[in-house]
Amino acid sequence: MDQIAAIDIEEPEEHDNDMAAPLHRCGRKKGPTSALQARDQCFLSFFIATSKCRHLPWDEFFNNKLKPAILFMRPLGARCCDNCEPDQFPVETIRITYPYPTRAPRTTRPTEALSDAVTKALCNWRLELIKTQYSGQRTITGCYILADEVVASIAAHPLYGAEIVHIVSELCALHPDPAQLAREETNMHAEERCRQKLDRNILVTAFQECFDSVHNVGTGRMVTTGRGFLTLAEFVTAW
Structure with a gap:
């Protein structure tokens, strides 16, 4: 019988020798198969759930009051029970140790050559990035780009590198x-201005070549400009 069910059992009177009928227990547990077993269970529950001296159910169960008095005296300083002298019965601290590991097993460690190669490649990448994007200064170091702890962690799990890069990229x-x-956006506008300037220079050069070819015609006639034509300066300004 568990302790919760034992607490609900009534304690028999101290001087009452009549035993009550066994209580009916609900659940899947089997009931007592005999009166002797029912009596044992009843007194065991009484012994567990009582808040009085535990010698009372003990003496009641063995009918010690009807037996002759014992011939020896109780030793001096002998403990009674945890209900009468709780300070003499300290509660034990129970610690449970699991026979199996409570953490997930470690993944397969890479070879030393692979780990060293990954570490060296990442460190070289940090140095090249500093040379190209942060040249001419000494404040930003490789640890600012990628911490040494991160490099060591990636080198310890190189098989997941592609997945990590994919997640970070997304x-x-x-x-x-x-x-x-x-x-x-600034770079795009600068490139657009450069492209327009290059196109303008190409057109100006082509126009100048055409104008010079017409102006240098050796027919003896003078090439003049009228209202329907534009001079080079006017063409450049309009463009």
């Missing part, structure tokens, strides 16, 4: 950097 596409977008 998130960067969903959350673009505003400063980077502004720089790209």
